Amino acid sequence: SQQGEEDPQALSIQEGENATMNCSYKTSINNLQWYRQNSGRGLVHLILIRSNEREKHSGRLRVTLDTSKKSSSLLITASRAADTASYFCATALSSGTYKYIFGTGTRLKVLA
């Protein structure tokens, strides 16, 4: 399977703490994206990082990409209860096909 893996599978933290999620993938990529999914809803795009980028920021989000290790991390700083959701990485393959492979996801719970 091409599917990427994320760890941890589940993460529970206190409000105000930082949350770090990791994503590993298997093939060469064009870009990697992080999405958020609230329970029973669709996915919301958070951030995209291209294969020639190493780090990207968006508000409280920080994403890193290490193509040599085929891995990425998502850091959410100063977490809030509203950040409680599942987070998925998705890789766009470098083959040129417009198709994303989603990781297994991390279920984040932020306790107030």
Place this chain on the structure above:
Amino acid sequence: GAVVSQHPSRVICKSGTSVKIECRSLDFQATTMFWYRQFPKQSLMLMATSNEGSKATYEQGVEKDKFLINHASLTLSTLTVTSAHPEDSSFYICSAGISNQPQHFGDGTRLSIL
């Protein structure tokens, strides 16, 4: 931001029924629409990719005759689950996008087959 509408949000029906799910991009014309299936607490599994006016490309293991996809226009794609059975019960999500740009997702359809 781009909005994708998916309808219905929930379907409960008897075994043997065919169910149609619609996916519309409301404020942009999508070159490609995607259909995913998601089991509880699991990731999204891509079922098929469809481009307007052409046949859908199905992923390995997905039955074409079971999951019929029609992409009639740049703003509408439909997924029909034919002769649905309990094992087809799942959360189905569509997304729409323009080549190599982030996909925009519908809110999903929870299908329950009795």
